[in-house]
Amino acid sequence: SQTIHQWPATLVQPVGSPLSLECTVEGTSNPNLYWYRQAAGRGLQLLFYSVGIGQISSEVPQNLSASRPQDRQFILSSKKLLLSDSGFYLCAWSLTGKHQPQHFGDGTRLSIL
Amino acid sequence: AQSVTQLDSHVSVSEGTPVLLRCNYSSSYSPSLFWYVQHPNKGLQLLLKYTSAATLVKGINGFEAEFKKSETSFHLTKPSAHMSDAAEYFCVVSSLTDSWGKLQFGAGTQVVVTP
Numbered sequence: 328s329q330t331i332h333q334w335p336a337t338l339v340q341p342v343g344s345p346l347s348l349e350c351t352v353e354g355t356s357n358p359n360l361y362w363y364r365q366a367a368g369r370g371l372q373l374l375f376y377s378v379g380i381g382q383i384s385s386e387v388p389q390n391l392s393a394s395r396p397q398d399r400q401f402i403l404s405s406k407k408l409l410l411s412d413s414g415f416y417l418c419a420w421s422l423t424g425k426h427q428p429q430h431f432g433d434g435t436r437l438s439i440l
Numbered sequence: 441a442q443s444v445t446q447l448d449s450h451v452s453v454s455e456g457t458p459v460l461l462r463c464n465y466s467s468s469y470s471p472s473l474f475w476y477v478q479h480p481n482k483g484l485q486l487l488l489k490y491t492s493a494a495t496l497v498k499g500i501n502g503f504e505a506e507f508k509k510s511e512t513s514f515h516l517t518k519p520s521a522h523m524s525d526a527a528e529y530f531c532v533v534s535s536l537t538d539s540w541g542k543l544q545f546g547a548g549t550q551v552v553v554t555p
């Protein structure tokens with residue numbers, strides 16, 4: 328069966344510091360991968376998606392970037408964090424093709440001080 | 441374009457009573473629809489999915505949903521609420537215009553279960 332791992336579970340960072348969140352998927356090949364942010368009291372916002380190694384699409388302009396160095400690895404990064412980057416970050420994967428459900432990791436709670 | 445509206449932001453039920461979470465969708469085509477559940481500080485877990493097969497879909501943990509095209513609805517139900525059902529629930533529609541499977545999430549319904 329497929330599993331998705333996200334780490335760390337919680338992170339407290341000062342403003343202006345860099346960020347690296349990692350997500351890996353096991354048990355499947357060539358998945359679609361996604362990064363979402365969920366701000367307090369708000370819905371899910373899609374940040375990035377990837378349909379293959381090195382292929383990243385950004386949904387919203389922001390202070391963050393994403394990379395996919397390996398087939399089942401997805402990394403969310405920032406060079407300098409802003410206060411507004413605080414939130415709950417979720418990684419997800421899906422099989423390729425339309426109408427496939429996405430399967431989510433347990434998320435990273437990011438607090439910026 | 442596809443969209444989804446969850447009609448209740450909060451629902452409170454007593455343990456052992458039925459749960460009804462309402463969702464209406466808008467789509468130019470036959471959509472694929474999903475319900476997810478999110479417990480505090482956890483990721484979203486897929487409860488069930490509708491992909492144009494049977495209109496009554498059974499999911500995990502005793503939940504089921506009925507696709508009604510005439511009413512453009514996909515309401516989630518459970519006959520008897522359990523304390524562990526307290527969570528946030530999201531109704532989701534799959535985009536037909538993106539080959540990579542973009543999902544449109546509803547705003548969520550917070551479910552409170554009282555003893």
